[in-house]
Structure formats: structure tokens, C-alpha cells
Amino acid sequence: MNQPRPQWMFSSFLVFFVVHTIQVGVGLPGFQRYVYEPAGNDAWISVILAGISSHISAFFMVKILQRYHSCDLYEIHEHLFGKWLGKAANALYTAYLAMACFIIVINYIDIIQTWLFPTFTSTSLSLILLAVAVYGVLGGIRVIAGFGFISIVLTAWMALLVYFAKPYIQWDQLFPIMDHKLTDILEGARVMSYTLAGFEIVFFIYPYVKEKEKTMRYTHLGLLATTLISLELMVVALLYFEGEQLMKTAWATFTMYKIIQFPFLERFEFLAVSLWMLIIMPNILLYMWASIRGFRRLTGRSQRMGIILVCILILGLSNVFTTRMRIDQLDSVFNQITFFIAFLYPILLYPLVLFKTRTKPDQSATVPAAQGGEAD
Amino acid sequence: MSSEHDSYLLPLSDSTEELYESIRGEIRNSELTRKQIGTEGIVLSLIYLRTMIDNDLLQRDILAPLLHLLNEMTDLEKIPDVLPVSQLDTIETIDTAVARILQGWVLIHMDGFTDGYAVNIMKYHHRGLSQAETESQIFGPQVAFTESLDINLGLIRQTIMTPNLVTESMQVGLRTQTSISLIYIDGLAFEQNINTFKQRLNSLQIDGVFDTSTIGQLIDDNSYSLFPHLILTERPDRVTASLLEGKIVMMAAGSPYALVGPATFFDFFKATEDHYVRWGMASFIRMLRLVSLAFSTLFTPVYVAALTHHYAVIPSALLVSIVESRSKVPFPPIFEALLLEFIIELLREAGARLPTKVGQTMGIVGGIVIGQAAVQAGFTSNILIMIVALGALSSFTAPSYMMGSAIRIVRFPMIILAGLWGGVGIMAGVCFLILHLLRQTSLDNPYLYPIYPPRISDMKDSMIRLPFSFFAKRTQFTRGADQNRFFSKRYPQHTEIDE
Numbered sequence: 001m002n003q004p005r006p007q008w009m010f011s012s013f014l015v016f017f018v019v020h021t022i023q024v025g026v027g028l029p030g031f032q033r034y035v036y037e038p039a040g041n042d043a044w045i046s047v048i049l050a051g052i053s054s055h056i057s058a059f060f061m062v063k064i065l066q067r068y069h070s071c072d073l074y075e076i077h078e079h080l081f082g083k084w085l086g087k088a089a090n091a092l093y094t095a096y097l098a099m100a101c102f103i104i105v106i107n108y109i110d111i112i113q114t115w116l117f118p119t120f121t122s123t124s125l126s127l128i129l130l131a132v133a134v135y136g137v138l139g140g141i142r143v144i145a146g147f148g149f150i151s152i153v154l155t156a157w158m159a160l161l162v163y164f165a166k167p168y169i170q171w172d173q174l175f176p177i178m179d180h181k182l183t184d185i186l187e188g189a190r191v192m193s194y195t196l197a198g199f200e201i202v203f204f205i206y207p208y209v210k211e212k213e214k215t216m217r218y219t220h221l222g223l224l225a226t227t228l229i230s231l232e233l234m235v236v237a238l239l240y241f242e243g244e245q246l247m248k249t250a251w252a253t254f255t256m257y258k259i260i261q262f263p264f265l266e267r268f269e270f271l272a273v274s275l276w277m278l279i280i281m282p283n284i285l286l287y288m289w290a291s292i293r294g295f296r297r298l299t300g301r302s303q304r305m306g307i308i309l310v311c312i313l314i315l316g317l318s319n320v321f322t323t324r325m326r327i328d329q330l331d332s333v334f335n336q337i338t339f340f341i342a343f344l345y346p347i348l349l350y351p352l353v354l355f356k357t358r359t360k361p362d363q364s365a366t367v368p369a370a371q372g373g374e375a376d
Numbered sequence: 377m378s379s380e381h382d383s384y385l386l387p388l389s390d391s392t393e394e395l396y397e398s399i400r401g402e403i404r405n406s407e408l409t410r411k412q413i414g415t416e417g418i419v420l421s422l423i424y425l426r427t428m429i430d431n432d433l434l435q436r437d438i439l440a441p442l443l444h445l446l447n448e449m450t451d452l453e454k455i456p457d458v459l460p461v462s463q464l465d466t467i468e469t470i471d472t473a474v475a476r477i478l479q480g481w482v483l484i485h486m487d488g489f490t491d492g493y494a495v496n497i498m499k500y501h502h503r504g505l506s507q508a509e510t511e512s513q514i515f516g517p518q519v520a521f522t523e524s525l526d527i528n529l530g531l532i533r534q535t536i537m538t539p540n541l542v543t544e545s546m547q548v549g550l551r552t553q554t555s556i557s558l559i560y561i562d563g564l565a566f567e568q569n570i571n572t573f574k575q576r577l578n579s580l581q582i583d584g585v586f587d588t589s590t591i592g593q594l595i596d597d598n599s600y601s602l603f604p605h606l607i608l609t610e611r612p613d614r615v616t617a618s619l620l621e622g623k624i625v626m627m628a629a630g631s632p633y634a635l636v637g638p639a640t641f642f643d644f645f646k647a648t649e650d651h652y653v654r655w656g657m658a659s660f661i662r663m664l665r666l667v668s669l670a671f672s673t674l675f676t677p678v679y680v681a682a683l684t685h686h687y688a689v690i691p692s693a694l695l696v697s698i699v700e701s702r703s704k705v706p707f708p709p710i711f712e713a714l715l716l717e718f719i720i721e722l723l724r725e726a727g728a729r730l731p732t733k734v735g736q737t738m739g740i741v742g743g744i745v746i747g748q749a750a751v752q753a754g755f756t757s758n759i760l761i762m763i764v765a766l767g768a769l770s771s772f773t774a775p776s777y778m779m780g781s782a783i784r785i786v787r788f789p790m791i792i793l794a795g796l797w798g799g800v801g802i803m804a805g806v807c808f809l810i811l812h813l814l815r816q817t818s819l820d821n822p823y824l825y826p827i828y829p830p831r832i833s834d835m836k837d838s839m840i841r842l843p844f845s846f847f848a849k850r851t852q853f854t855r856g857a858d859q860n861r862f863f864s865k866r867y868p869q870h871t872e873i874d875e
Contacts, residue, residue: 010829128797132808273799
């Protein structure tokens with residue numbers, strides 16, 4: 001309930017950048033194959049459906065937050081479920097956020113190992129990523145939001161690069177439209193949840209937004225931007241690859257970047273893979289930040305302890321998941337989890353919140369106040 | 377002065393001899409002079425530090441009138457009336473007498489009296505005004521600050537004549553007692569910034585400071601950072617422009633540099649000249665400087681990364697000439713690059729230390745000789761020499777010398793990262809750099825403003841400079857009370873063609 005100190009807060013339109021930056025990450029380079037598998041050449045419809053459902057979930061999420069004055073999900077959990085059940089829910093959510101952080105790190109490491117450095121160990125690469133991430137998280141949410149903003153400004157042009165695929169595209173590959181069963185298309189949309197997830201971060205940054213009434217607008221704009229970019233990459237991939245080819249291409253986006261050539265630069269995808277660090281770094285920062293806040297709420301220990309713990313976990317586990325096979329298995333498990341947590345959970349939670357806050361719709365003084373943060 | 381000795385709070389002795397002895401006990405300085413004038417009972421003594429006073433003034437404005445007065449002298453009362461000096465104090469304790477003498481005043485004492493007068497005839501040693509050297513410009517005023525605080529304050533005051541220009545003076549340095557002045561325009565400068573600045577200066581506990589740059593480092597927001605957080609400038613026009621933007625300026629006695637804050641990262645890439653030339657040219661130069669910032673930090677690392685790890689990104693036609701050039705070089709690219717960067721820094725440093733004329737010759741001849749010899753000896757490739765030289769050149773486009781040095785230092789870790797992890801290493805370095813800049817503040821104001829927090833309206837004068845018709849409002853960065861510079865409505869615009 002405590003309003004954070006004003007110097008930690010940021011303008012509401014940055015919510016657009018935070019939402020967009022956390023959604024765009026390790027999913028976009030290679031999501032086309034997974035959606036194509038069930039939905040075939042109607043995969044673009046799946047992307048649109050997934051986008052719409054993300055808007056619906058985000059709508060309920062922001063509605064939940066607006067029932068409270070200035071709370072994050074951890075406080076809402078404790079208000080809804082009471083002390084112990086609330087703590088259990090918080091523990092689960094914290095674990096989910098830490099896992100998301102881990103998923104991003106290992107997937108990006110896998111991309112680096114495949115495209116650039118097959119010989120580099122996962123440990124050394126995750127050490128670099130985590131060293132930068134820890135420095136950023138110690139700066140607090142304002143710095144992290146700023147990094148998300150700058151990362152988008154510096155990398156937005158990459159979305160336009162698929163234009164280079166223009167000479168090779170075949171429009172007839174899109175047809176016939178709707179020749180797959182609706183269930184297949186819906187299954188494709190469900191697979192997309194891994195790519196579009198991340199907007200649940202609004203649950204945690206909400207207390208730090210200055211003009212809270214505008215959160216809804218900017219969250220939706222961020223989601224829309226992500227949906228449009230996913231749609232663009234999906235459609236271009238469908239037009240560029242033949243069906244079987246797409247099934248065998250692990251990172252269709254990067255493969256399409258291979259077309260690009262300049263007089264001074266060939267193999268653009270080498271540059272793209274490196275530049276992708278600017279895109280995934282905000283994700284690591286945001287997930288790590290949110291999870292260590294949960295850690296502090298659960299244990300009452302400092303967030304620095306939480307950072308150390310998360311880093312040790314990621315470093316240790318990154319050695320276990322080193323092959324594409326294992327990472328793929330983990331990704332599909334995570335896909336199920338994220339479908340439930342990011343897409344379904346806000347919708348399920350909303351009636352409960354309505355019930356709990358029905359007497360005092362605008363404020364709920366019973367919610368314990370958040371402690372003043374040290375690293376936030 | 378040493379107020380812990382209670383004895384010096386005692387009144388002056390009525391015997392000049394005793395007084396002189398006790399002052400000599402305090403100021404153990406062979407330049408301490410006592411001059412006696414008069415005879416027959418009326419003896420005036422002048423006590424002063426020979427090296428601190430202006431001898432002409434002593435002759436003309438003190439000795440001459442006093443000698444004239446001696447005949448009808450009965451007590452000290454008349455002395456203030458005849459001395460044509462502006463600063464004159466009555467001195468009653470030895471403590472203040474000693475303090476005044478140390479500041480270049482003359483103590484006038486008469487045997488038999490327990491008080492005396494002190495007159496300020498201190499001689500300021502300073503050089504005359506000269507051209508700005510570290511921030512030289514083509515257009516605009518050319519004058520630079522000097523080491524004298526009074527002259528510098530005068531230079532500022534001559535340009536800004538509003539009564540709202542506030543100067544507050546204080547002393548810093550327990551031993552040097554350096555006088556410093558805090559300058560701002562009341563109503564334009566933000567109260568909180570002034571307080572932060574003042575509070576940081578007041579909490580300084582140090583024995584001595586010699587230059588504003590030292591004070592700048594001491595009161596910096598993050599003294600561990602490579603980047604400067606407060607602008608150091610020798611140009612009065614830059615100071616006055618900053619004052620009008622609502623910034624706060626600090627000057628110290630003995631330093632030709634002014635410290636301006638709060639500053640943003642982009643302020644270090646602005647020159648006042650950008651306002652003297654037309655907007656298109658100014659914007660072009662601004663962007664050129666920012667491009668050269670990226671160029672300087674990234675070009676050599678990219679070369680190292682491409683040649684060490686990512687041969688494939690170089691088109692084959694280009695690769696041929698690069699490989700040809702490198703064919704005789706026995707070292708890995710990272711070693712080659714570090715060696716050349718080191719040589720460039722060596723030349724720069726030697727050029728800065730040597731006397732001006734020798735330095736220039738050394739720089740050019742050394743550069744060509746060492747460069748050519750290094751290639752012929754097979755130490756390095758021509759292409760890398762070109763790249764390193766371009767990178768060094770780019771770093772000198774930053775109008776702030778401090779920022780230029782910071783950029784040059786950043787290259788070294790970047791090259792090492794590129795050599796170890798290729799493109800991934802460079803991007804890790806870039807991420808770290810961006811995060812670092814995001815975490816910095818200047819007097820508790822965001823350092824990367826107006827990029828972050830983004831403020832479109834203030835981008836008119838950051839990476840670009842728009843025409844002055846856009847400058848009706850002051851920058852919001854300094855949050856001054858008065859936002860208006862002028863009314864943006866000018867003469868009526870004709871909207872119709874040929875009307």
C-alpha cells in the first residue's frame with residue numbers, strides 16, 4: 001500500500017516499453033516452427049488469436065491492480081489468501097519468475113553456442129550475462145525500465161530487416177486459408193504463450209507507475225506492438241520457407257537474417273545474435289528484479305541475498321541444460337506453466353479479487369504495507 | 377586562525393614592540409615587515425607581509441597621506457579620514473590582526489593605543505585574459521577565465537546584469553582556505569539543486585584544494601565512475617549560457633575553470649559554438665560528435681572481434697585486402713590492437729607534456745615514423761593503424777576534454793572483451809555501459825536526460841539543435857520557476873503563397 005518514493009517511480013508511458021521489451025526475447029527468433037507444427041500455413045491466425053488472448057488476460061490483470069491502490073501481486077496474494085496460503089502463492093510465483101529468468105539465459109546461451117561459439121561453455125557465457133544483469137538489477141526498477149526503453153530504441157529497426165526477404169517470398173504459400181481445424185489453430189495459439197508471455201511483469205511494476213490510470217492504455221499498446229511484430233515475423237517466415245523447411249529451421253528469424261548482405265558486412269545473423277543481447281537483457285533484468293522482490297517478501301532477507309541465490313541457481317542449472325533436446329523439453333514444460341500463469345491466472349483471480357474487495361472497492365487498508373526497498 | 381590559543385583573543389598590546397613580537401611569534405615568516413614613520417613620540421608602525429601587498433598602493437595611498445597627517449596627529453581617529461582606500465577595519469585583537477596581515481592587509485598601529493587599523497592593499501597576482509585553449513572555438517567570444525576569482529566573477533557579471541544573479545562565497549580547505557563562489561540566477565535555478573550543491577561543499581573536510589576540478593571530483597555523485605558528472609569549462613560564455621538554463625556554477629580562487637552542474641551526458645557533447653552557427657550545421661556537428669562517440673568506443677573492438685572470431689561477416693573482397701595487410705603480422709588481432717592503442721595514447725600523453733612546439737612536431741613525426749616503421753617491421757597492419765587513428769581522432773571531437781579521456785579509456789576493456797568473446801563480449805560491454813550511464817546522476821538529476829527519462833520537448837537541444845524559434849521554453853531539466861525565454865509568437869506569418 002505504501003507509495004514508493006517518487007524518485008523510484010517512472011512515467012506511465014514507459015509501461016509500453018517495459019511490456020514490449022519483456023515480451024520480445026528468446027521466443028521471437030524461433031517461435032515460427034512450434035506454431036507451424038499444429039497450425040500449418042494458418043499459423044498467422046494462431047498468432048492473432050494468441051495476441052487477442054494476451055489482451056484479454058492483460059485487461060483482467062490491470063483490472064485486478066486497479067482494485068487496489070498501489071500494490072504488487074505479492075501484496076494482493078497475501079490479502080486474498082491470508083498469510084500462509086499467500087506466502088505459498090508468492091513462493092510459487094517467485095519460483096516461476098526465477099525460472100523464466102533461467103529459461104531466457106539458457107536459450108540465449110544456446111543461440112550463441114549454435115550460431116557463434118560452439119566451443120564456449122555455458123558457465124562462461126552465463127557468467128557474462130549474469131555479471132551485467134546483477135549490475136543492472138542493483139540499479140533498481142528505474143534503471144531497468146530505462147534499459148528496456150533504450151534497448152527498444154536501439155533495436156527496433158531489426159524488425160524491418162525481413163524486408164530483405166522480399167525477392168524470395170511466395171504469396172501462394174499462405175493459401176488456402178483456414179484449411180486446418182480450429183483446434184489445431186487454437187493449439188498453435190497456445191504454443192505462442194511462451195513467446196507472448198512476460199506482460200505479467202505489470203503485476204510487479206504497477207506500484208512504481210506514476211499515472212496509474214494510464215497503465216491499461218500503455219499495457220495494451222505494448223501488447224499490440226508485440227503482436228504485430230510476431231505476426232510480421234510469422235507471415236514472412238510462412239512466405240519465405242516451404243513447409244518442411246520451416247519445420248527443420250530452429251531459428252527461422254535468424255535464418256532469414258542470413259539473406260542480408262552489405263558491401264562491408266556479410267552474414268548479418270552474426271551481428272543479429274550479438275545484438276540480441278540488448279533485447280534479452282531487459283528480460284533477465286525484469287524477471288530477476290521481480291523474483292528477488294518476492295524473495296525478500298518471503299524471507300525478509302535483503303534483495304542482495306536474493307540476487308546471489310538466483311545467480312547461483314542459474315549458474316548451476318545452466319550446466320545441466322546444455323543440449324537443444326533438454327532445453328526444448330524444458331521450454332515445452334515452461335510453455336504449459338506460462339500459459340497458465342500469464343494467460344489464465346489473471347482471469348481466474350479476478351472474481352476472487354472482486355469478492356474480496358467488494359466492500360471497499362477503491363482501497364483496502366487491510367493489506368500490509370510494503371517495506372521501503374534497498375535495491376528497488 | 378589559531379583561535380585555540382586564548383591569548384590571541386586578547387586586545388592588542390599598547391606597545392608596538394610587544395605587538396610586533398607577538399605577531400612575529402604567530403606569523404613565522406621572514407617577509408613580515410615593520411615600517412615606522414614619524415618622530416618625537418608620535419610613531420606610527422605599519423606591519424605587513426612584503427610579498428602580499430601592492431607597493432605602489434602602500435606608497436601612494438597610505439604612506440603619503442600618513443606622513444602628511446603626522447604633524448597634526450594626536451590620536452588614531454583621523455586616520456580613516458585621510459586614507460583613500462576602500463577597505464579599512466578597526467582591529468582590536470591579535471587574532472584578527474594576524475588574519476588580516478595574512479590576507480595582504482596592512483596593520484597600522486600607534487604606540488600607546490590598544491587598537492589599530494587594517495587596510496586592504498593586497499596585490500592579486502594573475503595573468504591577463506587570454507584565449508580559450510582547451511575549448512577553442514571558431515565563432516563567438518574567445519576569452520577564457522583566468523586564475524583570479526574576482527576577474528572571473530567580473531567576466532560573468534559583465535554579461536548577466538540582472539540583480540537576480542546571486543553569488544555566495546565560502547571557504548573550502550582547512551589549510552588552504554580557498555575562497556569559492558557559488559553562482560546562480562535566482563528564480564531560474566532549482567532550489568533543491570542549489571541546496572544539494574551547497575550541502576556537498578559544506579560537508580567537504582579536506583586540508584586543501586587547488587583547482588575546481590579537484591572539488592568537482594570530491595562532490596561528484598559517483599567518484600568511482602569514469603565519466604564526469606559536472607561540466608568543467610574555461611569559457612565565460614558557456615558559464616553564462618548555463619546560468620540562463622538554470623544551472624549552478626562554482627568557481628574557486630586560483631582556478632581558471634568553472635564547475636557547472638547539474639549536467640547531463642549530452643551536455644558534454646555540446647559546445648557553445650553550436651548556438652553561434654546556424655541550426656542545420658549545429659545539428660550536423662552534434663550528431664557527428666555522437667556518431668564519433670560510438671565510432672571511438674566500438675570500431676577497434678569490432679575489428680578485433682571480426683578478425684578473431686567472426687571472419688565470416690567480412691565480405692570476401694574486403695577480407696582479401698585485410699588478410700593481405702595482416703599476412704606479415706605474427707600477433708593475434710587483440711594483441712596488435714592493444715599495442716597500437718597503447719602507442720597512440722603514448723603519443724597523446726607525450727604531446728600533452730612536452731612544450732607546445734616540440735610537442736606538435738613530436739606528435740606528427742612520432743606518429744608517422746612509429747606507424748610506418750611498425751608496419752614495415754611486421755608489427756601491425758596498415759588497416760588497423762587506420763582504424764585506431766580514426767578511433768583516436770573521433771574521441772577528440774568531444775568538446776569536453778574529460779569526456780574525451782573517459783571515452784578513450786573505455787576502449788581498452790572493450791577491446792579485451794571483443795578479443796575474448798567476440799560480438800557477445802562487445803554487446804556485454806555495451807549493455808554494461810548503458811546500465812552504468814543509466815545509474816549515474818548529476819546532483820541527483822538523471823544523467824541520461826532527455827533520453828531517459830525521455831522528454832521529447834527537451835531533445836530540441838541535446839542530440840540535435842533546432843532553430844531558435846523552438847527555444848521559447850527553457851529546458852525542464854533544471855526545473856526552474858520561470859520557464860519562458862521569450863514569446864514564441866513572432867511577426868504574423870503569411871500562410872498563403874504570394875500574398
